[in-house]
Amino acid sequence: MPSPSPIKPSPVKLYDFHPPVEDFRSAVLRGLSLPQKMLSPQFLYDKRGSELFDAICQLPEYYLTRTEMDILRANAKDIAAALGDRSLVELGSGSSQKIRILLDAAPQVATYVGVDISRQHLQEACAALMADFDGLDAIAVCADYTQPLPIESIPELRNRPTIGFFPGSSIGNLEPAEAIAFLKTVAVLGDLIVGVDLKKSPIILEPAYDDTQGISAAFALNVLVRINRELGANFDLSQFEYRAHYNEAKGRIEMAIASLCDQTVHLGDTEIGFKAGETLRTECSYKYTVDEFQLLAMEAGFQPVQVWIDRHQLFSLHHLKQM
Template sequence: MTPLSITRTLPADATAAALRADVVQGLSRTPKQLPPKWFYDARGSDLFEEITQLPGYYPTRAEREILLTHAGRIAAATGARTLIELGSGSSDKTRHLIGALTGLHSYVPVDVSESALAAAGEALLAEHPGLTVHALVADFEQGIELPGTPGPRLLAFLGGTIGNLLPDERAAFLRTVRALLSPGDALLLGTDLVKDEATLVAAYDDPRGVTAAFNKNVLEVINRELDGDFDPADFDHVALWNAENEWIEMRLRARRDLTVKIPGADLAVAFEAGEDLRTEVSAKFRRARVEKELAHAGLELTHWWTDTADRYALSLSTARA
């Protein structure tokens, strides 16, 4: 068996078909919305990396602080021989875990980008030549089938990405995760925490306009992939705190009345001046809510770690029998 294997479970045209379906469904409804995964083409990924370096964007630094401080405790609590990471990307933060998991046999990164998986896998094998990497090209929201690897297994879902799912979607996702785990396996979950509105909004609306460019990049993706004629200059970036639902919303607000044509989706979309297109929800959590949602999925929260400023949390939960 080779140290690095890549299994593609997504059909070659799956991404294009999914984008088309999301655009048709999301832009035909009222209010209009799109899922945030379409931010992340090559340019969007570069912009997000720039966002993580901005002074006001704390989640990435806070999560890294927790991993650096507590990776040894995570390793001791799980004894994991297999580490699975959903939405692994460059596997940058997971390196801290891999280094701490002294008995680790296999790493299973899951991502939609085959090139990212290959680059990350090769880099990790250079650092850990005894490791076996089974990379999966898959969309974890559509369900995945894991390779046969030794337990106990630790499944990591980092970056606060679970906050991009609406409550019903989160519940379904956590049930899917539980179904992937055997009793005694564990889930390591990153969640951004509820805090003051000014801090939250500042993290999603920087004065340099990097987040605005990132938000508008979804329009460029639609233009390129579906022959749309969006003009990003026709939209303003908006970030606001929804106190009732305890989530940040990112929106694109039309500056004037306009109609956008998207031939690749057989769609013409009218916007009124001031009308919003919601492009992201990013839920923020309290410990009690995380514990409750995990319990409903058959997972028991056993450990809770936060950064020194209590802005962000990593929780460890185990699969109940």
């Protein structure tokens, strides 16, 4: 019998600060006990969730990814100049596709650090970067980016000049006050390049978060599959449906899973009641005008230096400097 081929070691160095499953359990129990049931969007991203998010990025309705990539391509030279030769730290790096545009334009960047909660997806993305960019050191940091980045435990970042990249409008997942606190926390990285989705008509916004193929719905409902698998719950997915609505007064898309009937779900020993029509909020996505976001950044101690926008004024990319 042929001997099994050895598992190829990943060339990517991984620093793993993934929170333990007990933290997931307590966060879910806490979120499900609130008057408006809610979960942190980070829980959407297990391996399957990351794959579904990648599929969302390809949807015709999801203008965000292709527009931000267009902005990056159109301004790659300017952005590359802003990066200099600092180590590039991407927060919520996902499949690390957008960074490729910047790395092409900035061969002087020698170190890339991807920070993401979805461990396997992160490692695969960093390995693909190492394979495709000669001389690039791509380091994977599996961590919750809303918590202070443990820079002291990452030798490649300690005492090194860095710049943060936070694309994908992920900042919109945070409440404005949380976004300010987050920016203050990541100020440790120095300058930031942040992708922010702009306010626009619900006619464009709502389909972007609730597509005709049902991928956005599958992405949201996958969190129930994950809770069933990892925490031993018994959500019956056929008794829930996905909804996305633009709340114009708050300037945010609200994404939720609605219960189709009165029902009780078990999570370990805990019983969770749902009334028919009651929702479990999975995510919000705040939209900003350029002025609104610049004010928010200034409240966090940043000086807006430059903003790049596409010609249809759908999306913005901000370069922020420490004041």
